[in-house]
Amino acid sequence: MTETRLERKERTRRAILDAALGLTRESSLVALSLRQVAKEVGIVPTAFYRHFDSIEALGLALVDESFASLRALLRDVRRASEVDRSAAEDLVDQLVDRSVDVLVDHVRRQRDHFAFIARERVAGPTAVRDAIRHELELCERELATDLARLPGTAAWSVDDLRVLAALFVSTMVTTAESMLAAGRAEAERQIIATVRTQLRMVVVGVAHWPSGAAV
Amino acid sequence: MTETRLERKERTRRAILDAALGLTRESSLVALSLRQVAKEVGIVPTAFYRHFDSIEALGLALVDESFASLRALLRDVRRASEVDRSAAEDLVDQLVDRSVDVLVDHVRRQRDHFAFIARERVAGPTAVRDAIRHELELCERELATDLARLPGTAAWSVDDLRVLAALFVSTMVTTAESMLAAGRAEAERQIIATVRTQLRMVVVGVAHWPSGAAV
DNA sequence: GGATTGAGTGAACATCCGTACACCGGAAAT
DNA sequence: ATTTCCGGTGTACGGATGTTCACTCAATCC
16 A cells, blocks of 8 residues: 555645645635645645745746647637538538637636636746746637638638637636626626637628638 | 815825835735825825725725726727728728727726726735726627617617627737736737737628528 | 665744724814 | 823744755665
């Protein structure tokens, strides 16, 4: 029943990450103290240094972890988009619906990760903010290449694809933030209906966008 | 050369507000201490209480102040929208351009206020977050009634107008956040070009939106 | 099976924190 | 002219903070 040394280390490392996520739920990394984390985990303050150099380093690890789960979301959206391409007419509407469903599901299940990204993106230590911004840019770029494969965007310029991807990403981020702030289930339902309509409006715009064509 | 008592009080109150805006530029209200503010202002810590009950109360005052300047922005946008309505064709494009111009100008001039709203909206004390959320909802509602007066939205449902207004507001907020994060002027120019295109895409969608009509 | 390694310990430090309390001195009120 | 009011002062406190250092003791290595 003994525990290997690596297992033990990994276990308290996890405990530290979880404690940090929990303690910053209603606050921010910049207001989190090393001693709070240590107390929550049940170790002595100095033991923290065996795992991270500083709270900021802890934050960077949480960025990695949070975006791992966000990447899982993007993979799901991508998989959900591999639908029956014969029904060309309302294909994009289906895509919007499925994307929103996947987002909602992930926000509910990875609530702490999304809350962490939403907060520290604007309020975290500089290094953490930069790391999050960088990851979000990667997401935008991936989405842009996905959009290029969709019907109707064949003639689009690279710039327009990037701009559209940024609009989708920021709308999704805003929606996640709203969901995190929403208390009652009724408010959440309204947020979901709202983003659905918003994306549909954008999609209608996309369908009539004169990119590449004569203006 | 004597100073009236009210003048003196107002002067240090202003100094406290300014110090708080400055000190949270790279951090957040939840990481701001009463003593830092006092030292920055040049008063003794206990004198802080002559003006505010707590850092949170200070935050609420900053919310009021920041939204006063944001309301000034909205007023400018509204004024900029009272253009020559004869050129019906590209009227909406003009509107987008002017709105973006006004936003950019205000972000540059009221940088600290916008940064404060962007940060504390997600990372501030609960009361501050709620206050900001409430103010942003008011902005959305105002924008929705403005949109109703525009040509082409006559047949729109109240819900659709609200949803569209929310999309505009969140896009503007996201843009302001990006501008605050952008270091070089080149990056800022790209952000401006991006939001211009994004709003145009939405506007195209709006022009073809089947609200009220048979779907 | 003895030496080594390394996660966690515990005490100590200088510094910061919010807040309580008694006080000062000049503007305002009488 | 005297009293009241009140923004700002100075001290003092109990507690939290980051970091140091020397330590224990069980898993690992040779």
